[in-house]
Amino acid sequence: MKWHRIELSSDISNPFIKKAKAGSKNICLVNFESKLYAVSAKCPHARADLSEGLCVRKLIVCPYHRHTYNLETGKGGEGQNDFIETYPVEVRDDGVYVGVNTLWDKLKSGFK
Ligand code: FES
Numbered sequence: 001m002k003w004h005r006i007e008l009s010s011d012i013s014n015p016f017i018k019k020a021k022a023g024s025k026n027i028c029l030v031n032f033e034s035k036l037y038a039v040s041a042k043c044p045h046a047r048a049d050l051s052e053g054l055c056v057r058k059l060i061v062c063p064y065h066r067h068t069y070n071l072e073t074g075k076g077g078e079g080q081n082d083f084i085e086t087y088p089v090e091v092r093d094d095g096v097y098v099g100v101n102t103l104w105d106k107l108k109s110g111f112k
Helices: 103-110
Strands: 002-006 016-022 025-032 035-040 054-056 059-061 068-070 089-092 095-100
Touching: 002 016, 016 095, 025 095, 035 089
Parallel strands: none
Antiparallel strands: 002 095, 016 025, 025 035, 054 059, 059 068, 089 095
């Protein structure tokens, strides 16, 4: 797993949803109830930008058709049969980091 420092212009003590880059990945970084979550930036339904959505009860709500995804697991709401990627987040002394599996990590996990 490779960790990427995320450039944030806002204070992480306030709630937010914003698009960011973790290496080459477009992610959606969410500060909900004082906890940071990182998920895919695109909705799997019709590719809406999830950073333009909103959060309700640890769910991110897509701005287009209101599909919901769990911020911790990425699992879609009942009947959706889809999911979004989730990424680990660490707050370190020098900033916020998001972990992204490399292709090598994915290949290795295929052999376990
Ligand atoms: S694009 Fe997200 S629910 Fe349709």
